[in-house]
Amino acid sequence: MLSVADNELLTRTGPGTPMGDVFRRFxxxxxxxxxxxxxxxxxxxxxxxxxxxxxxxxxxxxxxxxxxxxxxxxxxxxxxxxxxxxxxxxxxxxxxxxxxxxxxxxxxxxxxxxxxxxxxxxxxxxxxxxxxxxxxxxxxxKPEFPDFEFKDLPEGQFHASKRLQRCNYFQNIEGELDTAHVQFLHRTFGEHDFAPQHNFDAAENPTYTIEEHGSGILAIAQRHFPEGGNYWRITPFLMPAMTLVPSTGSHHTMTAAIPLDDENMWGFTITWQPDRPFDDEDWKRDLEGLTLHVNVDPETFIPERNRDNNFLIDRKKQMSLTDGNFTGIDGIRNQDLPVQEDQDGAICDRSTEHLGTTDRAIVAARRLMLRSAKALQKGTEPPQAQAAGAYRIHSFAGAGTEEQTWQELLAGNQPADGPLATF
Amino acid sequence: MLSVADNELLTRTGPGTPMGDVFRRFxxxxxxxxxxxxxxxxxxxxxxxxxxxxxxxxxxxxxxxxxxxxxxxxxxxxxxxxxxxxxxxxxxxxxxxxxxxxxxxxxxxxxxxxxxxxxxxxxxxxxxxxxxxxxxxxxxxKPEFPDFEFKDLPEGQFHASKRLQRCNYFQNIEGELDTAHVQFLHRTFGEHDFAPQHNFDAAENPTYTIEEHGSGILAIAQRHFPEGGNYWRITPFLMPAMTLVPSTGSHHTMTAAIPLDDENMWGFTITWQPDRPFDDEDWKRDLEGLTLHVNVDPETFIPERNRDNNFLIDRKKQMSLTDGNFTGIDGIRNQDLPVQEDQDGAICDRSTEHLGTTDRAIVAARRLMLRSAKALQKGTEPPQAQAAGAYRIHSFAGAGTEEQTWQELLAGNQPADGPLATF
Amino acid sequence: MLSVADNELLTRTGPGTPMGDVFRRFxxxxxxxxxxxxxxxxxxxxxxxxxxxxxxxxxxxxxxxxxxxxxxxxxxxxxxxxxxxxxxxxxxxxxxxxxxxxxxxxxxxxxxxxxxxxxxxxxxxxxxxxxxxxxxxxxxxKPEFPDFEFKDLPEGQFHASKRLQRCNYFQNIEGELDTAHVQFLHRTFGEHDFAPQHNFDAAENPTYTIEEHGSGILAIAQRHFPEGGNYWRITPFLMPAMTLVPSTGSHHTMTAAIPLDDENMWGFTITWQPDRPFDDEDWKRDLEGLTLHVNVDPETFIPERNRDNNFLIDRKKQMSLTDGNFTGIDGIRNQDLPVQEDQDGAICDRSTEHLGTTDRAIVAARRLMLRSAKALQKGTEPPQAQAAGAYRIHSFAGAGTEEQTWQELLAGNQPADGPLATF
The missing domain is CATH 2.102.10.10 (Rieske [2Fe-2S] iron-sulphur domain)
Structure with a gap:
């Protein structure tokens, strides 16, 4: 729960606002x-x-x-x-x-x-x-340009898309950081043998650890397997508005939530592959219409599925247990859009929410942003803006043995010259 | 004339407003x-x-x-x-x-x-x-559900429709209670041999009596026939927002004006027939497109004739003395919509109006509503909310002899177990 | 540069505003x-x-x-x-x-x-x-009706059009008074042999003299020919919102910028020919689609080229040096619309502008209007409203010898009975 005052601080980024000043350091x-x-x-x-x-x-x-x-x-x-x-x-x-x-x-x-x-x-x-x-x-x-791994990649090894999301920027960030929603919002039936009467498997729920790093925080979600070992998902949040949702395969994806104004944001999604160009299969699986990249109107950048058409929700599909999915909406990003955009008010009122244990990453990101804004008002510059090298990181998703720590697993999946490679 | 402050009190119904509290008792x-x-x-x-x-x-x-x-x-x-x-x-x-x-x-x-x-x-x-x-x-x-006569009627003996009216709820209530407008707004030429030069027949103008009853007020309009006897129209207003416009025949109609927000309302119209199912003739005459029920867009509930198309006014028809009507708009409800919706401002400014003698019912309904809101602010609950039985009433329209009182006539047309049956 | 307070004074014309009172004297x-x-x-x-x-x-x-x-x-x-x-x-x-x-x-x-x-x-x-x-x-x-020359002309010798401009009225007035923009905004390539590298010919820049007259001011722009003599353009501004852009030929044109509200204005343009009816050639050259009169939607008066279609700008045409023009938009008025309408904010913020030497007429018109509004607030009526005869004037555009004064040239082009005929 955020006070109305802190929510204002968090969500306003126009010229002269405290959070606007934070954005204007990056x-x-x-x-x-x-x-x-x-x-x-x-x-x-x-x-x-x-x-x-x-x-x-x-x-x-x-x-x-x-x-x-x-x-x-x-x-x-x-x-x-x-x-x-x-x-x-x-x-x-x-x-x-x-x-x-x-x-x-x-x-x-x-x-x-x-x-x-x-x-x-x-x-x-x-x-x-x-x-x-x-x-x-x-x-x-003006800081040095962040040392993103994709920064000097040649054409063919990155793909960027942009969409207009009609909500405050932080509603996207909260969605990206929130690993717990994956097994609900993005669930497909058949695969999980889901039924409305189904008791969701508590073993699927993560416990969270939050760790600060040079450019922001790591949201470390641990799911313990009943048979031993853990499934880890580690999502970095990079100041001021970028998240790296864990992905499998050889590519990585970053999403930035950039305020257009306080009630609308540009969602930029960049997918890159450090080692080789995308091939046709990569395109189909990771870069086209039903992935984290969505089809948009080329003039307005409004997604094809948008609030004006109720995101083309298919209510039959939503309730079908044989070939349906939890939302009745196809596409990962498409499923995120309604719950991110259609919250209470033009800017979500966070003074009346009820956070749960899986919202710890969100709380941590809010705190980091609010702390930065308050410190900057008192003259302390955000150190992340000067930590160009700290932007050279990957997310992580994968299983580990009972003995393996997240540090070990994360480090094994980082750019060799990145700051987390030695965790 | 209402002060700006009283008009605010009358028209605002959101959470925490005094009139909003009144609505939240019913x-x-x-x-x-x-x-x-x-x-x-x-x-x-x-x-x-x-x-x-x-x-x-x-x-x-x-x-x-x-x-x-x-x-x-x-x-x-x-x-x-x-x-x-x-x-x-x-x-x-x-x-x-x-x-x-x-x-x-x-x-x-x-x-x-x-x-x-x-x-x-x-x-x-x-x-x-x-x-x-x-x-x-x-x-x-939470009160008992009102004892509306239609409450337990079987399918086929009632018909309900809903429309979006883009005005404050009270602009509809004023129109419903206002019997005097019938011979102008709803006049059809030919029938009344109307001409622009025509001096309206003062004998057609009602004099009003206002009577309180268990669930609101009765607006009793009396038109004295030059040849003796009276034509009566008795329109009940039921708290907080329902009116029963007099109808002839064996059916009855109630309209409710429910704020969606302060500048838009849902108009619900319910027609019921206590004694028998509607037949084809009833449908054509009383329940379809040009009656108190209007055709609407099934998604938005915006009437087919609406402010965006100027209610399809036909200016030739408006000025034709042979096959025209007073407004150039066909349909009773359709004729009400422009004068109810297109008043001064998003919410009608009532501080500069000029009320006439035929506006007495409106004044009485305003007073009742304002009194209720002010009393509730001081802790006195509106008694109408607890008077479930007082909602089992009919309107009345009809002629009576010189000797017959409205009480007598009204009582003769009520549900046997209704509160006005013994007036 | 105008203070925020003076800009408010200049731009607000609703009932009860000081500038609204000025408009309500004319x-x-x-x-x-x-x-x-x-x-x-x-x-x-x-x-x-x-x-x-x-x-x-x-x-x-x-x-x-x-x-x-x-x-x-x-x-x-x-x-x-x-x-x-x-x-x-x-x-x-x-x-x-x-x-x-x-x-x-x-x-x-x-x-x-x-x-x-x-x-x-x-x-x-x-x-x-x-x-x-x-x-x-x-x-x-109520003043006498102004003695416009077109006032009593017969049909066929005048043409009036109206358009909706979605900007504050004064943004139009500034554009009309601003002679310096003509050689930029309205430049056609080929004719001027323009190239992007081209240094604009400083000799084309006017120096301004401002003169008050009975109904407003004269913006007198002088361009000195290197070979001797001057090119003069004299643009009258008539209180409260009319301008006479200089025209060649036997016709004259007045434009009025009338606030619909503070963020939208009706642009009225009247062209008249005192001596003879318009013939087909006049129509083609001066009164149709690409002149100071524009084609509009007959219901809304929105120009065919408008902000919603980016004024149909043709970017290829804008950059072509063989058959292009400076804006990529065809039509004199059409070229004015984007720069008048698309300024900073719904009402242009004039506290942060940077005026140049060619903005002297604009400054003078602002001063006249502000002075009038402030004086009227103190009880002094604007004298222009009572000077009906002072509206019988023409603009002037043309060359003169080194010796000829603007007074002489202007007087030679005025209605015989007009106030400037004896300058």
Whole structure:
């Protein structure tokens, strides 16, 4: 349970808010690289943390990210011309470099130095894994780009998708961190011989350990096998808004929940394979429509299954014990969307919830975020922002013997040069 | 004229409002029985008095009505599974009985007693005349179900419909109680030989008497015939939001105006025939599209004629003296909708109105409601809520001789065991 | 740069606001004459300055403009019957003359004098150049109708159009007064041999002089030719919201920006030709789809190119140097719409803008409006409202020799009996 005040603190990320300041200390996904198109393509609108921006890929191939409003009389630079060394407002031809510096004011007298004193708000960008990342904070505090394993992978070894989720960003984070829901929300009948009268097998329920690490926390879920040994699922949460849901196979997946505003978020999902390119089978199994990546409208990024069509729930399928599933909705991410988006209120009221023992990871993530926001208000910068190397980690899912510790298992599945490799 | 403060008091019915408390002392229509479908069907969303709820008919045939948000982490129970003895949230499998008691928490340890301490908000329901009724108030104050005449009638002798009216609930009640508008809004040309220059016949205007009765008030409209005798129309208003518009023939009609929120209401209309089933002629004349029941969209309950299509007003028909009508809109209820919905503001501003002599019934109903709300704030419960028998009444419309009193005429048209039968 | 307080003062025009009071001292365009149709046609809804009104052309041909809400119980008079000498509410048949006086209350007793004491809010109207004009201020301050040159022109010598612009009214006024944007926003390639690397010719930039005149200000833009002589563009701003953009040829054009509410405005554009009727060539060149008049949806008055379709911007055309234009949008008015509508916020935040030397006319118009609003709050009426003759003026665009003054040139292009003819 969160107090109304802490819930406000947790969920508000606009300019000038404490949690907005936390977000503005980190590199965050801004938009897909495919959105800005080829060099010299048309500018695109993007909203992040309550700020209205335009992004464009200059003819030289670099990506600019500027406040949408022209500093002159605030016409939107979305209408602007993407020229050789900057974007030019169509209203009066003012031109701005990717760093926001005004380069031309053709309607001013030739000898005017006014342009030297005018800057548009501009944010540095960086491309990685098919995503344009941005840093929206103070220039002097700009951290090194996180050392994500996917950062320097070649084309073919990563896949990124983006979707609009119409809920506060933290409702996604809570869902990602919450391993306990897997055997309910994502259950398929047949496989588990589920029946409505079924008593869920308590052995399937995890017990949680929470551990801090360099870039956030680890939610360590342990399920003890009656026959001995454990099934472990370890989900890292990386500041400020990324989660690594455990996956099997040779690929890894990270999801980022980036506020567009306080009631809507961009869900970025990046899947990467460190060792080899995806093949056709990978695509079918892990990267297409019914996985953690969903089909979206290419203009709005609204998922095909969305609240306006009740996520195409099939109530017959939901109650069928032979070929149904627990929700009546197909697709892992698709099943997450209704329970993440359709909570109480535009922003979930957390003052009246009833948390259970399996919500420990959620509580820990909330605490970390709230602690960071409160500390930053008092002048203490979040150390995770400066821990670039601590972002080079994997999640873990798998069985271990009675004797094996989670540290041992986790370390065995990490990038060789990652911080958890020696746990 | 109402002060702004009294108008607020009259029109606000959300949780914690004084008038909301009044509504929460009475059984009110919640949704059509057909909406919850057969036993074990999918849950449906329903909003009442500003509360978001889900309704479902359990496999045993009983209807549950719970707050939409799961007490755990507030995912909507709309997505839930309607199981043998309760509804199960798809997020983590928590299960709730129709009384709100948490029955299962499969993700909690087997020996946990946590579930015994968690209850969802649940409201008792009751089915009558094709409508699911609900009581949204404190359990210990739950009244007996009103003794409506239609309460125990068999299928075929009642018909219920529901529509969304996009206005505050009281705008409907005022329209129903207002007999004076009938000869204007509902006038058909030809029949009355109407012409724009026509001086309306003052003899058609009623004089009003208001009488309190056990469950509300009677609006008694008297029209004196020049040749002697009177035409009477007696419209009961039943607390908190029901009106019985006088009808001729052997059937009776009640309309309830139930706030969905403060700017929208569900209009429920129930027509019943105590003595015999409806036949084809009854259906055509009294129960289909152009009567007090209207055709609606089956998903949204928005009437086919609605504000978005200007109620399909036919301006030629409105001005035609040969085959027109006063509004250019066909259908009694359809004619009521624009004048009830399209008033000044989302909630009608009553501080600047100009009431006339024919508005006495409206003034009386407002006073009754305001008095009830103010008394309840001081601890005095509305006595009407406990007067189940006082809901067993009929309206009256008909002519009487010079000597006949309205009491005599009204009593002659009542259920034998009703409270007005001995007036 | 405007303070937030002054920006509020400038942009708010609802009832009781200081700038709303300024607007309520002038005759303003209310709707197109064609909207009210033939005598006796159906009433139409019109919103002006935050007020909801209905307009109707009585069977006698005169136009009434009344507050939409019936004074009785506030049902909208839009549903009313347009009868011989007034509009009749369909709810209870109350009838109101064009002056707002209640003429009939058929539901009241025959001998009642109540109707004499009830008036609907009604505003005087006047028809000129295909537009219904209205005065929404206090009756005793009603000014003479402005002596616009088009006022008494016969059919065929004027053309009026109306469009909905989804922005505050002043965003349009600023665009109209801003001559500097012409060589950017409205630039066509080929003609100017434009290239992205092009340094705009500083000689094309105007220097501004601002002059007050009887009904507002003159924005006098001077461009000095390198070879001697000047190119002058003189744009009058007429209180409270009209601008005359310079045009060449024998016709003249006025645009009025009339608040519907504070975030939306009606753009009225009137083109007239004092000397002769428009011929086919005039229509093609000056009055149809890609001129200052735009094609709109006949029901909503939303332009065909609008924010919902990104004004049909053609990004290829925008960047083509052979057959493109600066915006990628065809049509003068169409090019203005995105930069006027898509500014920062629903109402442009002017506290963070960076004005240039070419924004002097805008600053002057803001000052005039703010000064008027502040003076009126202290009891000083705006003198422009009483200067009917001062509205009989033309704009000017053209070249002059080194010796010719703007006064001389302007005077040579004015109506003989206009106030600027002797400048």
């Amino acid at each position: 590199w965050i996904p801004a938009l897909l690289a495919s959105e800005v198109g080829d060099p010299g393509s048309a500018p695109v609108r993007v909203s992040l943390l309550g700020e209205k921006l335009v992004a464009f890929r200059s003819p030289d191939g670099e990506v600019g990210l500027l406040e949408a409003r022209c500093p002159h009389r605030h016409a939107s630079l979305f209408w602007g011309r993407n020229e050789e060394d900057g974007i030019r407002c169509v209203y009066h031809g003012w031109k701005f470099g990717r760093d926001g510096q005004c380069l031309e004011m053709p309607a001013e007298p030739e000898d005017s130095s006014y342009r030297e004193r005018v800057r548009a708000v501009a944010y540095p960008t960086r491309e990685a894994a098919g995503v344009i990342w941005a840093y929206l904070g103070p220039e002097e505090l | 059984w009110i229509p919640a949704l059509l029985a057909s909406e919850v479908g057969d036993p074990g069907s999918a849950p449906v969303r329903v909003s009442l008095l500003g509360e978001k709820l889900v309704a479902f008919r359990s496999p045993d045939g009983e209807v549950g009505l719970l707050e939409a948000r799961c007490p755990h982490r507030h995912a909507s129970l709309f997505w839930g599974r309607n199981e043998e003895d309760g509804i199960r949230c798809v997020y983590h499998g928590w299960k709730f009985g129709r009384d709100g008691q948490c029955l299962e928490m499969p993700a909690e340890p087997e020996d946990s007693s946590y579930r015994e301490r968690v209850r969802a908000v649940a409201y008792p329901t009751r089915e009558a005349a094709g409508v699911i009724w609900a009581y949204l108030g404190p359990e210990e104050l | 005759w303003i365009p209310a709707l197109l004459a064609s909207e009210v149709g033939d005598p006796g046609s159906a009433p139409v809804r019109v919103s002006l300055l935050g007020e909801k009104l209905v307009a109707f052309r009585s069977p006698d041909g005169e136009v009434g403009l009344l507050e939409a809400r019936c004074p009785h119980r506030h049902a909208s008079l839009f549903w009313g019957r347009n009868e011989e000498d007034g509009i009749r509410c369909v709810y209870h048949g109350w009838k109101f003359g064009r002056d707002g006086q209640c003429l009939e209350m058929p539901a009241e007793p025959e001998d009642s004098s109540y109707r004499e004491r009830v008036r609907a809010v009604a505003y005087p109207t006047r028809e000129a150049a295909g537009v219904i004009w209205a005065y929404l201020g206090p009756e005793e301050l």
